[in-house]
Each structure stands twice: as C-alpha cells, then as structure tokens.
Amino acid sequence: MNPDFPIPTLRRSARGLTLEGAELADIAARFGTPTYVYSLAALRDAFAAFQAALAGRRSLVCYAVKANSNLGVLSAFARWGAGFDIVSGGELARVIAAGGDPGKTVFSGVGKSVEELRQALEAGIRCFNIESAPELERLNTIAGELGKTASIAFRVNPDVDPKTHPYISTGLRNNKFGIAFSDARALYRHAATLAHVRISGIACHIGSQLLDPTPIAEAADKLLALVDALKADGITLDHVDFGGGLGIRYRDETPPTVADYLAPLIERMADRHEEICFEPGRALVGNAGLLLTRIEYLKHGDEKNFAIVDAAMNDLVRPALYDAYHEVAAVVQRDVPAETFEIVGPICESGDFLAHDRSLAVQQGDLLALLSAGAYGMGMSSNYNSRARAAEVIVDGGRTILVRERETIAALFALERPLPQT
Numbered sequence: 001m002n003p004d005f006p007i008p009t010l011r012r013s014a015r016g017l018t019l020e021g022a023e024l025a026d027i028a029a030r031f032g033t034p035t036y037v038y039s040l041a042a043l044r045d046a047f048a049a050f051q052a053a054l055a056g057r058r059s060l061v062c063y064a065v066k067a068n069s070n071l072g073v074l075s076a077f078a079r080w081g082a083g084f085d086i087v088s089g090g091e092l093a094r095v096i097a098a099g100g101d102p103g104k105t106v107f108s109g110v111g112k113s114v115e116e117l118r119q120a121l122e123a124g125i126r127c128f129n130i131e132s133a134p135e136l137e138r139l140n141t142i143a144g145e146l147g148k149t150a151s152i153a154f155r156v157n158p159d160v161d162p163k164t165h166p167y168i169s170t171g172l173r174n175n176k177f178g179i180a181f182s183d184a185r186a187l188y189r190h191a192a193t194l195a196h197v198r199i200s201g202i203a204c205h206i207g208s209q210l211l212d213p214t215p216i217a218e219a220a221d222k223l224l225a226l227v228d229a230l231k232a233d234g235i236t237l238d239h240v241d242f243g244g245g246l247g248i249r250y251r252d253e254t255p256p257t258v259a260d261y262l263a264p265l266i267e268r269m270a271d272r273h274e275e276i277c278f279e280p281g282r283a284l285v286g287n288a289g290l291l292l293t294r295i296e297y298l299k300h301g302d303e304k305n306f307a308i309v310d311a312a313m314n315d316l317v318r319p320a321l322y323d324a325y326h327e328v329a330a331v332v333q334r335d336v337p338a339e340t341f342e343i344v345g346p347i348c349e350s351g352d353f354l355a356h357d358r359s360l361a362v363q364q365g366d367l368l369a370l371l372s373a374g375a376y377g378m379g380m381s382s383n384y385n386s387r388a389r390a391a392e393v394i395v396d397g398g399r400t401i402l403v404r405e406r407e408t409i410a411a412l413f414a415l416e417r418p419l420p421q422t
Contacts, residue, residue, distance in 0.1 A: 005327070005329065005371060006248065006249045006250065006287045006327060006371055006372045007019070007039065007042065007287050007288070007289075007290060007371055007372065008039075008042055008045070008287065009039040009041050009042050009395075010039075010290070010329075010369075010371070012333075015332070016331045016332040016333075016367075017329060017331045017332075017369055019037055019039050019290070019395050020039050020040070020041055020395045020396070020397055020398060021397070021398040022395045022398050022399075022400055024037065024292055024331045024367060024369060025331055025332065025367060026400075027292060027393060027395075027400055028292055028294065028331075028367050030400070031391045031393055031400075031402065031406070032391065032406060033292050033293050033294045033310055033311070033367070033390075034291055034292060034293045034294075034309075034310055034311035034315050034390040035291075035292045035390050035391045035392070035393055035406075036289055036290070036291055036292075036373065036374075036377060036378050036390055036391070036392045036393070036404075037289065037290050037291075037292055037392075037393050037394075037395060038068075038070075038072075038073065038285070038288050038289040038374055038392070038393070038394045038395065039288050039289070039394075039395055040076060040394050040395060040396040040397075041396075041397070042287060042288035042374075043073065043076055043077070043284065043285060043288045044076070044080065046258075046283060046284045046285070046287075046288065047061070047063075047077060047080050047082060047284055048080075049257070049258040049259070050258055050262075050278065050280060050284075051081075052258075052259070053258050053259040053262045053263075053266070054262070054266070054276065054278075057266065057269070057276055058275045058276070059275060059276045059277065059278075060083045060104065060239075060275060060276075060277045060278075061082055061083065061277075061278050061280065062082065062083035062084050062085040062104070062105070062106055062241075062277060062278070062279045063077045063082045063083070063084050063085065063279075063280065063281065063284055064085045064244050064279045064280060064281030064282075065084055065085065065086050065087070065091040065094065065095060065281075066086075066087055066091065066281060066376075066379060067281030067282050067284070067285050067286070067374075067375040067376060067379065068281075068285045068289070068374055068375055068376075068377070068378065068379055069091060069094050069379050070378065070392050070403055070404055071094060071097060071098045071403065071404075072098075072392070072394050072401065072403030072404075073285060073394070073403075074094060074095060074098035074099075074100060075098040075099050075100075076394075077100075077284075078095075078098055078099045078100040078101070079099070082100075082104075083101070083104035083105060083106070083126065083277075084100050084104065084105045084106075085105075085106050085108055085244070085279035085281075086105055086106070086107050086108070086109075087107075087108050087109035088109065088116065089113070089115065089116035089119045089120070092105065092107070092116075092119060092120055092123060092125070093119075096123065102120075102123040102124050102125045102126070103124055103125070103126050104126055105123075105125045105126055106125070106126055106127045106128075106129055106153075106203075106241065106277075106279070107120050107125055107127070107128050107129060108129040108131070108155060108203070108205070108279075109129075109131065110131045110132065110135075110176055110177060112128075112135060112138075112139075114138065114142065117138065117139055117142050118142055118146065121142060121143055121146055121148050121150060122146065126151065127151045127152065127153055127200050127201065127239075128150055128151065128152050128153070129152075129153050129154075129155045129203045129241070130152050130153065130154050130155065130179070130191075131154075131155050131177060131178055131179060132179060133179070133183075133187060133190075136152070136187065136190075136191060136194070136197070139152070139196075139197065140194045140195070140196045140197050141196075143196035143197065144195065144196040148196070149196055149197065149198050150196060150197045150198070151197075151198050151200040152191065152197050152198065152199060152200060153199075153200055153201035153202050153203045153237075153239070153241060154178075154179055154184055154187060154188065154191075154202060154203070155177065155178040155179065155203045155204060155205065156178055156179060156181055156184045156202060156203070156204050156223060156226065157177065157178035157179060157180055157181060157204070158181055158204050158206065158218075158219040158222045158223060159181060160206050160215050160216075160218050160219045160222070177205070178204065178205075181222065181226070184202075184226055185226065185229060185230065185233070188230050188233070188235050189233060189235070192234075192235055199235055199237065200237070200238050200239060201237050201238055201239035201240060201241055201274070201275075201277070202223060202226065202227060202230075202237055202239075202240055202241065203240075203241035203242075203243065203277075204219055204223055204241070204242065204243055205242075205243025205244060205245065205279065206219050206243065206245060207245050208244070208245050208247070208281075208282060209245070209247040209248070209282065210245040210246055210247050210261075211247045211253055211254070211255050211256070212256070213256055213260065213261045213262075213263070213264050213265075216242060216243075216245065216261075216264075216265065217264040217265065217268070219242070220242060220264070220265050220268050221268070223240060223242075224240070224268060224272075227240065227274070237274055238274060238275060239274050239275035239276070239277050240269070240272075240274045240275070240276060240277065241277040241278070241279065242265055242276070242277065242278055243278070243279050244278060244279040244280040244281050244282075244283070245280075245282075246258065246261050246280055246282070246283040247282065247283070248282055248283060248286040248287050248372060248375075249287065249372070250324070250325050250326060250327070250371075250372045251325045251327065258283070262278070281375060282375040282376070285374040285375045286372055286373075286374050286375035286376075287371075287372050287374065288374040289372075289373050289374025289375075289377065290369045290370060290371050290372075290373050290374075291311055291315060291316055291326075291369070291370040291373040291377060291390070292331075292367060292368075292369055293309040293310055293311035293315075293354075293367070293368050293369075293370065294309060294310050294365065294366070294367050294368075295307050295308070295309050295362060295363075295364055295365060295366050295367075295368065296308050296309060296310055296346070296364070297364060298341075298362070298363070298364050304342050305339055305340060305341045305342070306341060306342050306344050307341040307342070307343050307344070307358075307360065307362065307368070308344055308345070308346065309343060309344070309345060309354070309368060310345075310346070311345055311354065311370070311390070312345025312346055312347040312352050312354075312385075312387065313345060313347055313349065313351065313352045313353070313354075313384070314345075314347060314381055314382045314383065314384040314385065314387050314389075315345070315377070315378075315381050315387075315389070315390050316354060316370060316373060316377050316381070317380050317381070317382070318376055318377070318380070319353055319354050319355065320349075320351040320352065320353065321380075325355075326354065326355060326370045326371055326372055326373060327370075327371040327372065328343055328354070328355045328358050328360070328368055328369070328370055328371070329368065329369045329371060330360055330361065330362050330366060330367070330368060330369075331366065331367035331368065331369055332366060332367065333361065334361045334362060334363055334366070335361075336361050336362070336363060337361065338359045338360060338361040339359070339360065339361075340357055340358065340359050340360075341357075341358055341359075341360055341362075342355070342356055342357070342358075343355040343356075343358060343368070343370075346385075347384060347385050347387070348385065354370060355370070378390065378392060378404075383407075383412055386409070386412055386413075388406060388407035388408060388409055388411070388412060389406075389407040390406065390407075391404055391405060391406040392404035
C-alpha cells in the first residue's frame with residue numbers, strides 16, 4: 001500500500017495528485033466537481049487478495065452491493081468472477097444490468113417484500129439468507145405459487161460483539177438482523193418440512209469495519225457447532241457464509257491483511273466439506289475511491305476557519321452520520337502558509353461538515369480530495385436541498401471512464417407535478 005495515502009494508487013506528481021497516473025486536476029476540468037473517482041487497479045487488487053487467500057478451497061466471494069452499487073463497479077467484479085450480496089430488488093436489478101450472474105447472488109435483508117421475493121425467484125438467485133420465521137413462510141408460499149424451489153440459508157445471530165461503531169454492529173442479540181441463535185435449530189427443522197424451500201447453508205454477519213479477526217473467529221466456532229448439530233438432525237448444509245465486515249484504513253487504523261483476517265476461518269474449515277463464502281464490501285471498494293471537490297470560499301472567523309467546498313453532506317454523509325474520518329488532501333501543493341480549517345459544504349445544516357480541524361495550505365478555487373470514499377459514499381448520497389448528485393468516474397491505467405453522468409436539476413423533479421390550476 002502507498003505509505004502516504006490509504007488509496008494505494010494515489011500519487012503526487014509535479015502537477016498534483018494522480019490516481020493510476022491520471023491527474024485529478026484534469027478529471028475535475030473534464031467532469032466538474034464534486035465527482036467520485038475510483039481506481040480500477042485498486043478494485044482488482046482488493047478482489048484478487050480474497051481470491052489468493054481462498055485458493056484451493058471451494059469458495060465464493062460475493063461483493064456486498066450496498067457498499068457501492070455503480071454499474072461500472074459491479075460490471076468489473078462480474079468480469080472477475082465475483083458473486084454478489086444484495087439487500088433489495090433494486091440491487092438485484094443493478095447486478096443483472098451490470099452483467100452479474102443471479103446464480104451467484106445471495107439475498108440478505110430483514111424486510112424482503114412479496115415483490116422482491118418474487119423477482120429474485122424468477123431471476124434464479126443462488127440463495128435467500130432468511131432473517132425471520134415469517135419471511136420463511138412468505139418465501140415458501142411464493143415459491144409454491146411460482147412452481148419453484150427456493151434455496152435458503154438462515155442468517156443466524158451469534159451474539160458476538162464486533163467492537164465497532166454501534167450503527168454498523170449487526171451480530172448482537174439486540175440487533176434487528178438475523179434470527180436468534182437459540183431459535184436456529186428449531187427453524188432449520190421446520191424448514192426441512194416445507195415443500196418449496198431447499199436448505200442450502202447457514203450465514204452470519206456480525207458487523208462492519210472490523211479490525212480484529214477474533215470476533216469473527218468466535219462467531220465461526222458457534223456457527224460450526226450449530227452446523228454439526230444440524231447434521232445430527234439429518235440436515236446437511238452445503239455452504240457456510242461468514243458475511244463481510246473486514247475494515248480498512250481511514251486514518252491510522254491497522255486492519256489485518258485479507259489473508260490474516262481469513263486465516264482463522266479457513267483453518268476451521270480445513271477438514272470440512274462445506275463451501276466457504278464471504279460478502280466483503282468496504283474492503284473491496286473503500287480505499288479504491290475518493291471524492292473530488294473544489295473550494296468555493298475560504299472564510300476566516302474569530303474561532304474557526306472554514307473551507308467551504310462544493311461537496312456536502314448530501315454527497316458524503318458518513319462524517320455527519322457516524323462522525324467518520326476521511327483524510328483530506330490538497331490536489332496541488334501551494335507555497336502558502338498552512339491554516340487549520342473546518343471542511344464544510346453549502347447545505348443549510350450545522351451538521352454539514354466533511355472534516356474537522358485539518359491543516360491545509362490552500363487558496364480559494366483549489367481542489368481537495370476526500371480519501372477512502374469508495375464505500376458508502378455515492379450509495380448513501382441524496383438530493384437534500386435539491387442538490388444534484390455527483391458524477392462518477394473510473395480510472396483504468398490513466399484512462400478515465402465516465403460511469404455515471406452528473407445529475408441535472410431538471411431530473412430532480414421530472415417525476416413530480418405541480419397542483420393543477422383552479
């Protein structure tokens with residue numbers, strides 16, 4: 001990894017910051033700002049790390065679409081042989097539009113609607129990760145109506161503390177996700193009696209931005225003990241899905257390598273027949289992308305200085321939502337005194353900040369890059385304050401490819417109608 005930046009393909013040239021050799025200043029001039037910019041090489045290398053760690057094992061890596069659902073990103077993973085983890089019918093439609101294989105797609109999420117279950121059954125997805133008893137009954141009924149058999153796994157809540165932000169912790173007993181560990185065996189037995197489902201596996205996902213493999217190894221021990229108990233009941237599973245959650249470096253974190261994170265899980269599966277599955281999201285895309293923005297004004301106050309940029313919380317909500325940290329880098333190095341700035345946007349909210357207390361040597365009109373923005377950036381963006389969403393660009397060896405055009409203001413209200421004249 002590049003020691004200077006979390007994004008491994010980010011470098012500094014005589015003109016300014018480059019991503020895979022492409023000048024960020026040239027990208028801003030061509031596509032405007034704010035713009036999300038992703039490195040195809042960083043995406044490829046992150047996925048290859050999972051493939052290398054799992055070499056020789058029957059396995060499937062399902063990219064978690066919610067992390068970044070751009071069709072360009074999805075199509076890249078599809079070409080490299082990835083499966084997909086989805087949580088909505090819209091994400092399934094995106095996977096198919098990007099050339100992804102529904103037969104390598106798993107459907108997670110606690111609130112799958114009748115329409116979404118029907119859509120997924122008709123598309124022929126690989127597996128439904130069931131998160132409640134009523135969902136099982138609904139799926140069995142719909143599959144019967146369609147004359148199909150649904151492959152299922154139960155997402156089991158192992159009640160393991162992932163020691164991450166409470167908003168992205170998903171494996172504790174008080175979380176909305178999954179079924180209680182104590183209920184799982186009985187639910188599997190019941191599922192085995194249903195005519196229109198086929199039991200395929202078991203799944204869990206304990207949280208996101210995990211920096212220590214110990215909690216997921218603890219969850220694995222619980223999960224595999226349940227798999228063996230089910231076998232004693234006559235229920236043999238084909239796969240074990242350990243979810244995703246591997247963290248990345250945003251600031252000074254030291255996440256394990258993919259190989260080190262997966263090692264205790266692979267060790268536990270060494271003498272077992274079940275396929276091993278993972279659902280990484282942030283680990284694949286987080287440090288492959290940045291948000292490029294321009295300084296509109298430098299505002300000096302009595303207590304704080306503000307760099308007011310053209311990106312805002314509608315473009316990148318993580319700082320406002322999680323108090324998340326993103327490194328901020330000036331695209332061009334200026335020979336001016338550095339000052340400490342709050343990096344804020346133009347939205348009418350005091351919570352509209354992108355970074356606190358950053359030392360920058362910049363001038364009005366300069367470009368800034370908010371790093372590690374490839375995950376949960378564009379996907380969580382909105383049109384608050386009637387702001388059009390950003391463009392998205394993928395860089396491939398210095399070639400820049402527009403994979404989402406900048407939204408127009410007219411598009412924001414194209415589906416709306418004023419009241420008729422009276």
